[in-house]
Amino acid sequence: MKASPSERVIVVPCSGIGKPLGSVSREAVYELVENTRKGVTETICLALLVSGDKETLQLVRNSRCIAVDGCPMQCAEKNLKHVGGNLVASFRVVDALKQNKKLKPKSVTFLDRDGLELAAAVASQVARKVDEILTE
Numbered sequence: 001m002k003a004s005p006s007e008r009v010i011v012v013p014c015s016g017i018g019k020p021l022g023s024v025s026r027e028a029v030y031e032l033v034e035n036t037r038k039g040v041t042e043t044i045c046l047a048l049l050v051s052g053d054k055e056t057l058q059l060v061r062n063s064r065c066i067a068v069d070g071c072p073m074q075c076a077e078k079n080l081k082h083v084g085g086n087l088v089a090s091f092r093v094v095d096a097l098k099q100n101k102k103l104k105p106k107s108v109t110f111l112d113r114d115g116l117e118l119a120a121a122v123a124s125q126v127a128r129k130v131d132e133i134l135t136e
């Protein structure tokens with residue numbers, strides 16, 4: 001069943017261009033919004049948020065948002081906070097990497113097997129949080 005826009009959880013990946021961990025954050029979010037939590041999650045373009053797009057600002061202020069960042073710079077979280085977004089949880093790929101030390105994603109443009117495995121691990125952590133939020 002598709003949730004109404006106000007019920008959906010907005011999951012925001014960092015832009016992470018040129019960094020494998022940023023690519024993992026995007027892949028994890030795609031996995032959620034297009035597959036495992038389709039219909040109850042939605043994502044936005046971080047660049048629209050940063051550039052002050054009115055519709056995007058309204059969406060993140062009026063919805064529950066989760067940031068999924070690649071590294072400790074936490075660009076998605078910082079930008080959500082900066083614009084007054086309703087941030088309810090944050091995840092960092094670098095933390096998932098510490099829990100999955102055998103994985104070493106290297107490729108940036110197209111994720112290698114380790115990158116995809118790490119993205120799946122992050123996606124399942126975020127999915128559990130989405131479920132928690134939706135039952136609050």
Ligand code: SF4
Pocket residue numbers: 014015016017019021022069070071072073074075076
């Ligand atoms: S959080 Fe890290 S990987 Fe993501 S955009 Fe910022 S600097 Fe790049």
